[in-house]
Amino acid sequence: xxxxxAPAIEAIGLTKRFGDFTAVxxxxxxxxxxxxxxxxxxxGAGKTTMVRMLATLLRPDSGRARVAGHDVVxxxxxxxxxxxxxxxxxxxxxxxTAAENLRLxxxxxxxxxxxxxxxxxxxxxxxxxxAIGDRVVKNLSGGERRRxxxxxxxxxxxxxxxxxxxxxxxxxxxxxxxxxxxxxxVAEGVTLLLTTxxxxxxxxxxxxxxxxxxxxxxxxxxxxxxxxxxxxxxxDTVVTDAAQLERLDxxxxxxxxxxxxxxxxxxxxxxxxxxxxxxxxxxxIRESGIAVDEVALRRPTLDDAFLALTxxxxxxxxxxxxxxxxxPITHEVAR
Amino acid sequence: xxxxxxxxxxxxRNSRAHGARRYVTxxxxxxxxxxxxxPRVPERLLDVTIQPIVFIxxxxxxxxxxxxxxxxxxxxxxxxxxxxQSLAFGIIGAGVATSSDMxxxxxxxxxxxxxxxxxxxxxxxxxxFCEALLGIVITVGVGLALGWDPHLTALHAVELVALxxxxxxxxxxxxxxxxxxxxxxxxxxxxxxxxxxPLTFMAGTFVPIAGLDAVPRAIADWDPISALxxxxxxLTQGYPSSGSWQLDHPEIAMALWCLLILAIVVPLALRRFxxxxxx
Ligand SMILES: Nc1ncnc2c1ncn2[C@@H]1O[C@H](COP(=O)(O)OP(=O)(O)OP(=O)(O)O)[C@@H](O)[C@H]1O
Ligand SMILES: [Mg+2]
Numbered sequence: 001x002x003x004x005x006a007p008a009i010e011a012i013g014l015t016k017r018f019g020d021f022t023a024v025x026x027x028x029x030x031x032x033x034x035x036x037x038x039x040x041x042x043x044g045a046g047k048t049t050m051v052r053m054l055a056t057l058l059r060p061d062s063g064r065a066r067v068a069g070h071d072v073v074x075x076x077x078x079x080x081x082x083x084x085x086x087x088x089x090x091x092x093x094x095x096x097t098a099a100e101n102l103r104l105x106x107x108x109x110x111x112x113x114x115x116x117x118x119x120x121x122x123x124x125x126x127x128x129x130x131a132i133g134d135r136v137v138k139n140l141s142g143g144e145r146r147r148x149x150x151x152x153x154x155x156x157x158x159x160x161x162x163x164x165x166x167x168x169x170x171x172x173x174x175x176x177x178x179x180x181x182x183x184x185x186v187a188e189g190v191t192l193l194l195t196t197x198x199x200x201x202x203x204x205x206x207x208x209x210x211x212x213x214x215x216x217x218x219x220x221x222x223x224x225x226x227x228x229x230x231x232x233x234x235x236d237t238v239v240t241d242a243a244q245l246e247r248l249d250x251x252x253x254x255x256x257x258x259x260x261x262x263x264x265x266x267x268x269x270x271x272x273x274x275x276x277x278x279x280x281x282x283x284x285i286r287e288s289g290i291a292v293d294e295v296a297l298r299r300p301t302l303d304d305a306f307l308a309l310t311x312x313x314x315x316x317x318x319x320x321x322x323x324x325x326x327x328p329i330t331h332e333v334a335r
Numbered sequence: 336x337x338x339x340x341x342x343x344x345x346x347x348r349n350s351r352a353h354g355a356r357r358y359v360t361x362x363x364x365x366x367x368x369x370x371x372x373x374p375r376v377p378e379r380l381l382d383v384t385i386q387p388i389v390f391i392x393x394x395x396x397x398x399x400x401x402x403x404x405x406x407x408x409x410x411x412x413x414x415x416x417x418x419x420q421s422l423a424f425g426i427i428g429a430g431v432a433t434s435s436d437m438x439x440x441x442x443x444x445x446x447x448x449x450x451x452x453x454x455x456x457x458x459x460x461x462x463x464f465c466e467a468l469l470g471i472v473i474t475v476g477v478g479l480a481l482g483w484d485p486h487l488t489a490l491h492a493v494e495l496v497a498l499x500x501x502x503x504x505x506x507x508x509x510x511x512x513x514x515x516x517x518x519x520x521x522x523x524x525x526x527x528x529x530x531x532x533p534l535t536f537m538a539g540t541f542v543p544i545a546g547l548d549a550v551p552r553a554i555a556d557w558d559p560i561s562a563l564x565x566x567x568x569x570l571t572q573g574y575p576s577s578g579s580w581q582l583d584h585p586e587i588a589m590a591l592w593c594l595l596i597l598a599i600v601v602p603l604a605l606r607r608f609x610x611x612x613x614x
Binding site: 055077080081083084091092093096100104105108109136 | 439445449
């Protein structure tokens with residue numbers, strides 16, 4: 001049986017090469033039972049590779065990893081019994097309907113025909129996919145597919161759930177659905193390893209964040225610790241006329257610690273109180289009578305984190321293709 | 336969203352019989368999965384049935400008028416050839432299906448679940464086998480409808496069915512192996528067109544081997560598909576063939592070819608499959 005004292009994941013020096021290219025380099029990872037850990041990193045950071053090694057789908061070249069006390073290389077069957085992986089790309093049979101997929105996976109997990117039907121029904125209700133249950137998966141939208149995929153991972157409540165970029169490509173509403181599902185599961189006692197490109201998502205869901213790039217760990221800590229190093233959310237004000245920048249800076253510096261980005265015509269102030277600070281800034285601007293193009297509350301992005309922690313932008317050597325770049329976050333972080 | 340309890344805990348899996356029984360159950364479930372996709376992807380079945388039908392129509396009503404084979408009506412000469420060709424096309428069908436299936440994310444899910452891994456490839460082979468069998472049944476049906484007249488004794492009928500099943504099995508495994516080796520379904524399709532199509536043409540399928548030029552004739556004498564076609568023709572029409580050892584004894588040669596192919600292809604396919612799984 002599973003050693004209940006062992007950490008959910010304990011990886012030491014895990015390394016994976018593809019030819020000459022090292023995708024994951026000597027990565028350590030420890031996930032305590034009952035916690036949520038997020039692997040955060042841009043495209044190509046090695047998140048999927050890491051997750052696939054832990055899920056016994058990829059053989060590490062060196063290093064060791066144990067899942068619930070079982071070695072991923074020498075005891076893969078035991079690992080597979082406690083882990084459930086929702087990969088980055090939907091792992092469903094595209095020629096079967098959503099319901100058929102769920103029933104098939106339930107039967108492969110050893111449930112009888114009737115039990116499989118019941119389980120599939122309950123999961124479809126839970127994930128709000130009853131209406132699309134009889135549609136063939138290849139005809140579903142990306143978000144619908146993701147929900148079915150997630151449901152398929154929860155057929156037997158796993159001890160360890162691994163979600164590889166569960167919300168990439170989802171609209172804000174579907175993202176909220178995934179987030180609240182994840183919170184429910186965690187409340188039920190599931191240990192979760194989650195990969196994401198969004199600092200905001202790691203912040204919203206994880207107890208601990210490991211920031212990786214080029215297969216190596218760059219920083220790790222609680223979201224609060226990382227944010228303290230990265231900087232809090234702030235209010236950015238863009239003036240219409242660059243000549244007014246000085247005046248706005250003076251107007252705001254009365255009550256805020258301002259910083260000015262001249263080429264972006266922007267005055268930036270920290271906003272630990274979010275909306276309240278936004279209101280105060282707006283008030284100050286109105287009193288000063290300065291014309292502005294935009295006043296916005298911004299949360300630090302993966303980009304900001306990289307800049308703060310490594311002194312260089314995301315994918316500095318890869319032409320900055322991370323799609324999380326420069327993305328003002330417009331929806332609520334519920335936490 | 337409401338908080339429905341998800342399912343009874345994992346113990347179910349552990350209480351289940353392991354080993355052989357688990358392998359059989361998982362294989363049947365995965366075979367069922369493949370079979371279910373037959374009506375959902377009708378193109379695939381059409382691939383293996385339309386092609387023979389086109390060849391039947393082409394040779395029966397277009398080229399056939401210019402081809403005369405001594406001692407047999409062209410119709411009765413042609414249909415065994417078409418059946419041999421369709422059996423060989425099973426390689427392409429299984430290969431295309433496997434290469435698109437094995438690169439799908441769903442195989443990853445199977446791999447990360449506590450199921451018998453061998454059942455993944457077994458289910459694939461079984462599913463493709465059934466699909467190929469269905470294709471042959473349709474082709475034979477079309478032949479009979481168009482007036483093909485096989486003369487079968489009961490014994491020959493049993494022998495014919497057994498040989499065809501063996502051939503479908505061998506070609507399905509071959510297709511599954513190729514499907515795991517090629518990069519894409521298109522590559523498999525291309526390979527089928529360049530290698531398998533010519534081999535089916537040089538096998539006494541449409542015209543007698545005896546009349547071929549030296550080079551194609553040398554190939555045809557030892558082309559396994561020649562043995563296949565000759566065996567079907569010998570069993571259904573009692574029409575003899577000769578030229579090489581395999582053409583003198585087509586039924587035995589066909590069985591030996593199939594066994595040889597299986598002996599080579601099955602271990603290679605399993606090895607390739609394990610490699611793929613190892614990542
Ligand atoms: N099978 C493979 N063969 C060769 N290179 C690979 C293979 N799998 C991954 N890589 C490379 O390893 C690196 C890490 O890939 P990985 O998929 O782990 O990144 P990721 O962090 O998941 O990125 P993304 O956010 O885009 O999903 C990439 O540069 C990728 O090109
Ligand atoms: Mg990835």
